[in-house]
Amino acid sequence: MRFEFATATRIVFGPGTVREVPAAAAEMGRRALLVTRRSADPERLGIAGEPFPIHGEPSVDLIRRGTQLAREAGCDLVIAMGGGSAIDAGKAIAAMLGNGGDPLDYLEVVGHGRPLKKPSAPFIAVPTTAGTGSEVTRNAVLASPEHHVKASLRSPHMLPALAVVDPELTLDLPPALTATTGLDALTQLIEPYVSSRANAITDLYCAEGLRLAATALPRAWRDGHHRAARTDMAFASLLGGLALANAGLGAVHGFAAPLGGMFDAPHGALCAALLPHAMRVNIAALKGSEGLSRYAAVARILTGRADASPEDGADWVASLCRDLEIRPLGAYGVRPADVPALAHKAAAASSMKSNPVTLTRAQLEELLTRAL
Numbered sequence: 432m433r434f435e436f437a438t439a440t441r442i443v444f445g446p447g448t449v450r451e452v453p454a455a456a457a458e459m460g461r462r463a464l465l466v467t468r469r470s471a472d473p474e475r476l477g478i479a480g481e482p483f484p485i486h487g488e489p490s491v492d493l494i495r496r497g498t499q500l501a502r503e504a505g506c507d508l509v510i511a512m513g514g515g516s517a518i519d520a521g522k523a524i525a526a527m528l529g530n531g532g533d534p535l536d537y538l539e540v541v542g543h544g545r546p547l548k549k550p551s552a553p554f555i556a557v558p559t560t561a562g563t564g565s566e567v568t569r570n571a572v573l574a575s576p577e578h579h580v581k582a583s584l585r586s587p588h589m590l591p592a593l594a595v596v597d598p599e600l601t602l603d604l605p606p607a608l609t610a611t612t613g614l615d616a617l618t619q620l621i622e623p624y625v626s627s628r629a630n631a632i633t634d635l636y637c638a639e640g641l642r643l644a645a646t647a648l649p650r651a652w653r654d655g656h657h658r659a660a661r662t663d664m665a666f667a668s669l670l671g672g673l674a675l676a677n678a679g680l681g682a683v684h685g686f687a688a689p690l691g692g693m694f695d696a697p698h699g700a701l702c703a704a705l706l707p708h709a710m711r712v713n714i715a716a717l718k719g720s721e722g723l724s725r726y727a728a729v730a731r732i733l734t735g736r737a738d739a740s741p742e743d744g745a746d747w748v749a750s751l752c753r754d755l756e757i758r759p760l761g762a763y764g765v766r767p768a769d770v771p772a773l774a775h776k777a778a779a780a781s782s783m784k785s786n787p788v789t790l791t792r793a794q795l796e797e798l799l800t801r802a803l
């Protein structure tokens with residue numbers, strides 16, 4: 432057995448832990464850039480700093496503006512509070528503050544892909560959804576509108592200095608957001624588990640995260656103020672982030688990158704629409720091979736049945752998507768005519784490299800067509 436595992440320097444988890452952020456911030460820097468989804472007053476939160484409210488998912492240009500504002504305002508620390516968009520934005524700004532230059536110098540796929548050689552500015556991630564796990568990952572997904580694609584800034588230096596995961600921050604998430612972010616979390620527990628890069632530690636995290644999410648996700652969707660279900664989902668999402676940062680993802684995220692670049696749809700909604708179909712196509716492609724046993728294990732955990740087949744796991748996920756009112760990709764404007772170009776881009780996406788089996792162009796197109 433040989434593996435590597437890396438994560439945020441420090442993780443603080445639990446109800447009410449958000450109140451520890453101001454003291455931690457004061458130890459880590461003099462003045463913070465506070466990245467949030469809605470406008471927030473840092474002083475009111477007890478944080479010395481400059482607000483940087485963002486709208487939608489982060490773009491290369493947003494990172495340029497945030498970095499410039501942080502420099503002009505003398506910020507030596509970045510705090511992001513929000514969903515994956517805010518956390519990825521904060522993470523990317525912290526990386527640019529530490530390294531200088533332009534985001535396109537370092538961006539994968541559409542940029543120059545140069546390594547980020549210097550440490551990021553100190554960065555605190557405070558998730559307010561239970562889905563992305565971005566508080567413990569080493570990449571930030573950025574949109575490059577002129578390229579119609581999303582691509583990552585990625586570096587071990589981008590792992591946050593502090594992740595504060597407070598389940599109470601998710602109590603007021605509306606059901607639709609609970610569903611899509613929760614299915615992103617579920618995807619991020621299944622894909623690292625079946626990944627070609629899975630390891631002994633990530634296996635433990637995925638198995639426990641799947642066990643918790645199977646019960647907690649439908650419960651949190653029905654009753655947003657169910658504290659135990661919200662705590663389990665916050666923990667499951669964290670476990671997914673720990674796993675994906677070390678074991679990679681797969682076909683769902685391989686498609687989510689180009690889809691998110693071409694269509695105006697949240698990442699979680701795309702992953703949710705793709706997940707059951709990606710499972711079925713992967714299971715069919717793995718027939719007769721060793722990798723299928725991983726899908727059988729996923730099915731046993733999700734269904735709670737010792738005799739569950741790999742297909743039963745995919746059926747369970749499809750049924751959950753129906754219960755949680757997940758919309759197909761067609762609802763976001765994806766048409767059959769878009770399939771060939773998307774399959775072409777997905778084949779080159781970084782997440783596709785750890786899919787348990789290399790899918791042919793025909794299999795990629797079939798997967799996407801089923802999700803329409």
Ligand SMILES: [Zn+2]
Binds near residue numbers: 618684702
């Ligand atoms: Zn995701």
